[in-house]
Amino acid sequence: MNEANIIRTGRAVLHVKDLEKARDFYIDSLGFIETESTETELYLRGLEEHNHHSLLLKEKNVAAVEVMSYKVYAESDLDVLHEQLTQEGLKPIWVEKGEQHAIGRTLRVQDHSGLPIEYYAEMDVVDRLLQRYDLYKGARVQRIDHFNNMVQDVEEAYGFYTEKLGFACSEYTATDEERIWAAWLHRKPSVHDVAFMNGVGPRLHHVGFWLSEPLALIHACDVLAAKGYAPSIERGPGRHGLSNAFFLYVRDPDGHRIELYNGDYLTSDPDFKPVRWSINDPMRGTFWGHEAPDSWFNEASIVLDVTTSQPVETKKPTIKQGKPQFVI
Incomplete structure (x- = not known):
């Protein structure tokens, strides 16, 4: 089976309890660019970025991590990943285009460590503001x-x-x-x-x-x-x-x-x-x-479960005994 072409870290979706406090911190203090917002969601990006957002803040009752996302090269890579993750015994789920704002079809999965991971190929394109030095702050x-x-x-x-x-x-x-x-x-x-x-x-x-x-x-x-x-x-x-x-x-x-x-x-x-x-x-x-x-x-x-949206149970770390399994 072909290996999926994962390009890079793509976006994070975080739950926050007060969107206005988050706006003051991220935009007015750190200098993120607001792409757009609703009463319950705030889409942010950096000055160099041409994709719609790299940070999505959602107002919820509990602060948590909904998902961490990686961008892949093409839509076909998502299908490759779906097959591969399924063969690994994981349970990837599709989120179809239109179910999330500004992003195409995505594949979500709880990885072997229990982390909520998302893969996507398509996201709306916006103006890159790299040379809009008048907007630089924080x-x-x-x-x-x-x-x-x-x-x-x-x-x-x-x-x-x-x-x-x-x-x-x-x-x-x-x-x-x-x-x-x-x-x-x-x-x-x-x-x-x-x-x-x-x-x-x-x-x-x-x-x-x-x-x-x-x-x-x-x-x-x-x-x-x-x-x-x-x-x-x-x-x-x-x-x-x-x-x-x-x-x-x-x-x-x-x-x-x-x-x-x-x-x-x-x-x-x-x-x-x-x-x-x-x-x-x-x-x-x-x-x-x-x-x-x-x-x-x-x-x-x-972090949250990608299927139930409930917090994932945490466990204490373990260091395995014996010889290393992997060669660096």
Whole structure:
């Protein structure tokens, strides 16, 4: 069977409890562009993006993650994925064109880790605002970049995404016994479209958005502080050892974590070898040495079942014993 051509991270659909508070945070403070909105939905994109949205906020009673989406090359890739996921023992479901606004037919599935995943090929095209510098404000968000998820079994997630879905590994963290503690996987030629970290899961740790320069992160801090959101700045600014990226982590009014991200590197060469980090190396998380707060390790967003829309049960992480199952 042919392998589906997954292009990149596409969009996140998050549930928030107060859409107006979310609007103030995402648009007025971080600088997202509002494509359109209703009384209960807010469609956002970055300045560089030509698709209708990369972040959809829905007003609900409970803050949660409805789905994390990947864009595929063509409609036929969705059919390939449906067959492949079914053969894997999963239960993908179709959401037909017209059932969701501004996006074509999608395929949703609960992956092996219990994460709600969506694939799509078609989304409405809008004006790219890259050179509308008069609209730049806040963090001047350019585009969606990646998801980071906490899962019970990182090695299982690693195996499924690399062996079945064609993702490649750029960097990873290993224990002294060479267990995979965390892995950064990509389809586009950057460090990652998705990362998996050992932790209570399945949960979404954060959605990463690409910025044009490190100074945009600094300006975002100034704007957030001036607007009363200083407590929302959770970690950074700083530089990761893993990925080499300049980062800032912020929490929206509902606790969803957003990473503002800049400065990783090209991974397109076929002979690129994944970078190994020891779990005992303090520079892997923060190259400059300062520690992350406990909340960064312990808190994350709950995810929903794609069929029932109910929260997915979380479990404590497990590190398998014995020899590694996968060769990096």
